Amino acid sequence: MKYIIDIPDEKTYAYINDEKTFLRMPISLGENEIKSMFAPTMLRIKPYTEPDRKAIENETWELAERIADMSYDDFISCFEGETEEYVYGLPYHEVKAKYDAWKKRKDEIRVGDEVIYNGDRVVVTDIFLQDITRLWIEGVTSSGKTVEALESDIKKTGRHFPEVEELLNKLVGE
Secondary structure (H helix, E strand, O other): OEEOOOOOOOOOEEEEOOEEEEOOOOOEEEOOEEOOOOOOOOOOOOEEOOOOHHHHHHHHHHHHHHHHOOOHHHHHHHOOOOOHHHHHOOOHHHHHHHHHHHHHHHHOOOOOEEEEEOOEEEEEEEEEEEOOOEEEEEEEEOOOOEEEEEHHHOEEEEEEOHHHHHHHHHHHHO
């Protein structure tokens, strides 16, 4: 069994399994001369259990595979234009945080996204809540037909038209 303990300077021993165990021994410099004297104190210690290394390794490799399978555009979007060499040098927790944030952004429906609704391709022009609990989108098809649909009834294609968002922002600003 392994233990991780933080030993304050004034502590000299702890009881481990009811046995007094010295954590720091007083050093004898000569006959009856002791460098430092410690007051006997009992520390509370907790057993250290190593995390499930295999599960951590699996999670790390799964993320690496998802990133390796990304398209070039998705990679650039996810890592804000950084190179592969730069990203591969980052610690796992930073890569995971960037990937999770990108995934959340990617899954959200935004104005300018192309979606499929009843077999038609629709570009989203507005998003709003209806009945406080349901998210609705408004959009336009390539033939100019306007559409209203529940978010649950549409499917993102992955295409986004930032020009639509820019145009609508210009209209609102004037």
